[in-house]
Amino acid sequence: MSNRRLTTLLQPSATNPNNPPKDGDETATPFKKQTLDLGNGSEIIYFPRCLPVDDSWELFDYLDTQIPWTRPTVRVFGRSCLQPRETCYIASSGLPQLSYSGYKPQPYSWDDYPPLKNILEAVHKALPGSKFNSLLLNKYKGGNDNVGWHADDEKLYGPTPEIASVSFGCEREFLLKKRPSKPYSKVHRKSEDEEPAKKRMKKSDQHSFMLKHGSLLVMRGYTQRDWLHSVPKRAKIEATRINLTFRLVL
Template identity: 65%
Template sequence: MSGPLKLKRESDPVNDPDPEIGTAEKPKKVVALNLDNGSLISHMPNFISYKESWQYFDYLDKNIPWTRPTIRVFARSHVQPRDTCYIASPGLPQLGYSGYKPHAYSWDEFPPLKDILDLIHKAIPGSSFNSLLLNRYKGGNDYVGWHADDEKLYGPTPQIASVSFGCERDFLLKKKPNRNSQDEMTSRNESEPPRKRSKKVNNVDQHSFLLKHGSLLVMSGYTQRDWVHSVPKRVKAESVRINLTFRKIL
């Protein structure tokens, strides 16, 4: 397993305006969180500039071949509560989850995604992502339930880089239950809406991040083995959020 994740800060002579407070400036920063037992989180709230982020958002919203597939959970079929698309380098094993095997589009079909991939590789020394799962949340009723990206094709310590555009949403992490209560959770539970946020979101067993427009969050080490994450429903989230999760298939 690699050591603690280090994000490289690129110099930027002009800081991005915070849309919540008008002309205020906010410097780029990296928030690192060592969960425990080698589970690592790094968060850069303004990874891509505010203006460039909207340019990427508009391109992705209009040009990605979004689909809302039917998946199977507990032997029942459900429409996935968000749109999705999948990009992968040639020759990789087929991705599959909850009975769904997405078509793999080429990086060359969407040049701006290659540009974002280059930014990711520059920011995370030693990274070499070769696949990308995109998700589009059309409003507060779109979500992703508690799950871990622990598919075998990612290896035992996958690194996953998540870039968000558009509407800010809560990203929750919580410790996986012990074996005695493992039956209470599936690795991908889309069949039930997520529970309300626990009041103890900042204790050692659960953490919360607000993923804003242009932000980057990286999960690495044993995060997928020991933790689950979700983007819950939010009534006040009325606009579209687009999220890119870069992964490496071994």
């Protein structure tokens, strides 16, 4: 992977002066940055094409073949199981240890994987003021591989982490749903026998993004406190997807 090629990352592409895109016209500007206000200080930003397509395929091949992927055993609801995707963890030296689902990934060094530094630089350019120091990589080898509903709310990221997620390869659906608030019953119920009212989820409490090859999705504010996210199984998919989530360990 040459650095020269990656210096072109995030240069704005020229528009045709005879046919300028109209504001709000999704077909004319399909790659425009989108912002989704989730309310109460949570926000998603989506850049459908953060990295140029050709660079993204070169990066996909690099990541697929050069990263030391592992499929660890994790604990879910008190049971040990193989994590349904491959993973790898990169972190700057001296940071506190990451631990999730009873698994403590040994961090690899940024210096051993220079293209990751190029992607990090592109993400920093897209998000002025950001400064990530760790990276969790996930490889989904076909539609059975997935990540279940969770929030990246580990203490070492602080109360309002910004998480930048870059996707390569096969498009997969990324879902968000609002965390259930304290049950009404817990607050108001007079007796334990009273049935809690089942609430139907509102449309505005769930969202879906089809994460494109070379895209960047950012979760900010209170998204990890108030929302859950997942990449569900998709029976018919055979192709591989690779996802990189950049995080700041405080």
